[in-house]
Amino acid sequence: MDFKIIPSVCSYCGTGCGVLFQVMDGRLVDTLPMKTHPVNEGKLCIKGWNLHEHVVSDKRLTSPMLKKNGHLQEASWDDAIQTTVEKLKAIIEAHGPDSVGVLASAKITNEENYLVQKFARAVIGTNNVDHCARL
Amino acid sequence: MTNSIAEIEDSACIFITGSNTSACHPLIARRVFRAKEKGAKLIVADPRNIQLSRFADVAVTQRLGSDVAMLNGMMHIILKNGWQAQSYIEERTEEFEEFKAAVESYTPDKVEQIAGIAQNDLEKMAELYATNSPASILYAMGITQHTTGVDNVKSICNLAMLCGNVGVKSGGVNPLRGQNNVQGACDMGGLPNVFPAYQPVTVEANNEKFAKAWGKALPGKIGYTITDMVRAMIDGKLKALYVVGENPMLSDPDQHHLVKALEKLDLLICQDIFFTETAEKADVVFAAVSVAEKDGTYTNTERRCMKVNKAIDPIENTLNDWEIISKLSTAMGYEMNYESPEQIFDELTTVTPSYGGMTYERLGLDGLQWPCPNADHPGTQFLHKDQFTRGKGLFHAVEYLDPAEMPDEEYPYWLTTGRMFAHYHTGTMTRVSPHLDTEQKTGYVEINPEDAKTLGVNDGETVRLSTRRGETEIPARVSNKVVPGLLFVPFHFAESPANILTNSAFDPIAKIPEYKVCAVKIEKAA
Numbered sequence: 083m084d085f086k087i088i089p090s091v092c093s094y095c096g097t098g099c100g101v102l103f104q105v106m107d108g109r110l111v112d113t114l115p116m117k118t119h120p121v122n123e124g125k126l127c128i129k130g131w132n133l134h135e136h137v138v139s140d141k142r143l144t145s146p147m148l149k150k151n152g153h154l155q156e157a158s159w160d161d162a163i164q165t166t167v168e169k170l171k172a173i174i175e176a177h178g179p180d181s182v183g184v185l186a187s188a189k190i191t192n193e194e195n196y197l198v199q200k201f202a203r204a205v206i207g208t209n210n211v212d213h214c215a216r217l
Numbered sequence: 218m219t220n221s222i223a224e225i226e227d228s229a230c231i232f233i234t235g236s237n238t239s240a241c242h243p244l245i246a247r248r249v250f251r252a253k254e255k256g257a258k259l260i261v262a263d264p265r266n267i268q269l270s271r272f273a274d275v276a277v278t279q280r281l282g283s284d285v286a287m288l289n290g291m292m293h294i295i296l297k298n299g300w301q302a303q304s305y306i307e308e309r310t311e312e313f314e315e316f317k318a319a320v321e322s323y324t325p326d327k328v329e330q331i332a333g334i335a336q337n338d339l340e341k342m343a344e345l346y347a348t349n350s351p352a353s354i355l356y357a358m359g360i361t362q363h364t365t366g367v368d369n370v371k372s373i374c375n376l377a378m379l380c381g382n383v384g385v386k387s388g389g390v391n392p393l394r395g396q397n398n399v400q401g402a403c404d405m406g407g408l409p410n411v412f413p414a415y416q417p418v419t420v421e422a423n424n425e426k427f428a429k430a431w432g433k434a435l436p437g438k439i440g441y442t443i444t445d446m447v448r449a450m451i452d453g454k455l456k457a458l459y460v461v462g463e464n465p466m467l468s469d470p471d472q473h474h475l476v477k478a479l480e481k482l483d484l485l486i487c488q489d490i491f492f493t494e495t496a497e498k499a500d501v502v503f504a505a506v507s508v509a510e511k512d513g514t515y516t517n518t519e520r521r522c523m524k525v526n527k528a529i530d531p532i533e534n535t536l537n538d539w540e541i542i543s544k545l546s547t548a549m550g551y552e553m554n555y556e557s558p559e560q561i562f563d564e565l566t567t568v569t570p571s572y573g574g575m576t577y578e579r580l581g582l583d584g585l586q587w588p589c590p591n592a593d594h595p596g597t598q599f600l601h602k603d604q605f606t607r608g609k610g611l612f613h614a615v616e617y618l619d620p621a622e623m624p625d626e627e628y629p630y631w632l633t634t635g636r637m638f639a640h641y642h643t644g645t646m647t648r649v650s651p652h653l654d655t656e657q658k659t660g661y662v663e664i665n666p667e668d669a670k671t672l673g674v675n676d677g678e679t680v681r682l683s684t685r686r687g688e689t690e691i692p693a694r695v696s697n698k699v700v701p702g703l704l705f706v707p708f709h710f711a712e713s714p715a716n717i718l719t720n721s722a723f724d725p726i727a728k729i730p731e732y733k734v735c736a737v738k739i740e741k742a743a
Contacts, residue, residue: 086528088526088527088528089582090509090524090525090528091515091517091523092508093398093508093515093646094397094641095242095394096242096393096395096396096397096398096517096518097222097243097244097518098518098519098521100523100582103529108529108530109529110509118582119582119583120223120521120583121222121244121519125244125247127638128243128638128652128653129639129641129647129653131652132650132652133508134509135650135652136507136647136649136650137508137509139491139649141491141492141649142504142507143492143496143504143505144504144532144533144534144535145504145535146501146502146534147499148501148502149499149500154497154502159534162501162502162503163548164548166486166501169457169483169484170457170484170549173457173483177456179436180440181454181456181457182456182459183455183458184458184459184461185446185458185459185463185465186402186407186461187398187407187461187463188395188396188397188401189398189463190398190402190461190505190513190538191398191401191511191515191525191538191539192398192401192404192405192513192516192522192562192565193513193514193561193562194461194537194539194558195398195405195407196406196413196561196565197539197543197546197555197561198461198538198542199407199412201545201546202440203412203418203436204427204431204551205546205549205550205551206549207436208436208440209438210446211406211440212407212408212409212440212441212442212446213399213402213408213443214399214443214463214465215403216442216444216729216730217443217465217468217732
């Protein structure tokens with residue numbers, strides 16, 4: 083039996099409580115509050131206590147998908163990326179980079195948000211990048 | 218937040234408006250209760266009787282969208298009694314006289330007529346806030362999601378400066394951010410007008426700096442906000458949309474309008490951990506990983522950048538968001554060969570001055586609060602300490618304006634929307650969580666007992682809500698949380714979507730939709 087405790091941060095609201103993920107034999111089994119964390123000092127709300135439940139949900143997406151004949155079907159990463167790139171390039175060619183919009187996310191990390199806006203600005207060539215801060 | 222979460226418990230007075238803190242930010246509410254135990258005064262102004270109202274020294278239910286009138290009224294009373302922080306105003310702020318002239322006409326009588334706040338309550342609010350120092354203001358989307366959202370925030374800043382509460386410990390203007398990394402997404406330049414750390418794209422020096430860092434010429438024109446994007450889709454100007462970790466189908470206002478917009482796209486790319494209502498409409502879906510499967514950082518509402526650590530391997534055929542973006546970018550012809558999130562972090566700190574002194578090693582378990590410009594800087598607990606970031610604190614003269622839509626004969630009730638304690642945003646994460654689902658399985662509309670009686674509706678019975686945008690059927694929850702004439706619908710539930718009803722009218726500057734106010738009709742369902 084292999085048991086690990088991994089410190090992390092709750093991904094629900096903007097409070098940013100410190101959590102401890104409990105991992106048993108590579109499976110995420112529970113969430114605990116971090117006692118020494120400056121934000122939550124050993125407490126959590128009902129959402130935080132149950133943070134692991136959405137991670138292990140059987141409703142998670144498990145594979146990329148592509149629309150074929152009007153229906154989304156499982157695809158390989160190579161196919162999904164290649165098809166997307168072909169379509170994106172054709173749209174940029176025909177209508178210019180400002181015909182593309184990118185929505186970054188209040189759920190992903192800083193590193194990933196940095197890359198999303200870099201992708202919009204440097205790769206697509208547009209400042210059409212926003213996220214759900216207003217919503 | 219200008220100040221930090223822990224400081225709240227040492228405030229002498231806490232003014233909460235437009236935030237249901239104990240339901241939506243419970244671990245911040247905990248600091249409010251601690252402050253109460255230490256003797257702090259508590260003022261709560263919310264259109265609903267929220268849980269915190271019961272603990273307040275004064276609690277009012279202002280009419281939806283009347284916040285500017287309420288705040289101007291408080292400041293009118295403060296000035297009339299000479300409770301303002303005169304030397305602070307003279308030393309640290311500007312344009313006070315213009316502001317003072319603007320609040321002159323907001324007499325308690327006028328405010329009572331607009332906001333429905335009894336005159337002695339307004340006077341008590343003003344006195345408690347102005348005579349207990351330091352005083353902290355907490356607010357959330359109840360202040361910002363209005364066609365006058367920017368005016369509301371400016372009025373809050375006026376109030377805080379008037380009483381010398383900005384730049385002091387346990388004071389401040391403290392917006393409570395709703396999503397775990399909404400602060401970070403803004404800091405990282407996930408906005409159409411700024412690069413990371415709010416460096417405007419229209420300033421040539423910034424553009425050159427990033428062009429050099431990224432080895433590519435960059436556009437200098439401000440892009441579309443999310444609100445503009447929807448319109449551009451309808452007009453056929455926006456052909457492709459790449460949505461990362463969002464579910465606009467449930468989170469955007471006026472759902473019918475949005476569906477029409479999405480259907481006009483040539484390409485919709487959706488990247489998420491669940492098959493959301495938005496993913497159902499997509500041409501491509503990228504399967505990403507959850508919080509427990511990734512390394513990286515989040516920045517919370519008090520500007521604290523903290524390390525997230527991978528606990529388990531990515532499930533099945535999923536990839537980290539940074540890996541997906543890198544693959545896509547490389548396939549587009551722009552090489553991104555990052556080996557780890559740490560490598561990306563080290564790159565972003567070189568172009569994001571407020572994060573300049575941060576490294577994974579320095580973040581440790583507690584994180585660091587920006588600005589943290591260099592390796593020796595300890596981070597910043599509260600902002601504007603000796604002077605405001607812009608130099609002098611700027612007062613704004615703000616006049617009250619009506620919301621975009623108000624009740625009339627056809628749609629006689631006020632409708633407001635928001636969150637409830639057990640669920641989160643569009644419900645994609647919480648509704649699959651067995652414990653949270655057990656707490657609340659369906660959507661509902663809160664209705665006052667008097668109104669329920671008039672309509673002949675019992676608790677739990679289905680009612681039909683309709684607005685100029687759309688209609689939905691939903692169980693009634695008869696409750697004194699709402700005052701007569703007001704209805705409340707949480708927006709977590711796809712089968713009774715609040716945003717089929719809401720108004721997409723938006724603030725002209727912030728482009729934020731008016732989710733908090735519209736006019737609605739309610740009938741017993743057949």
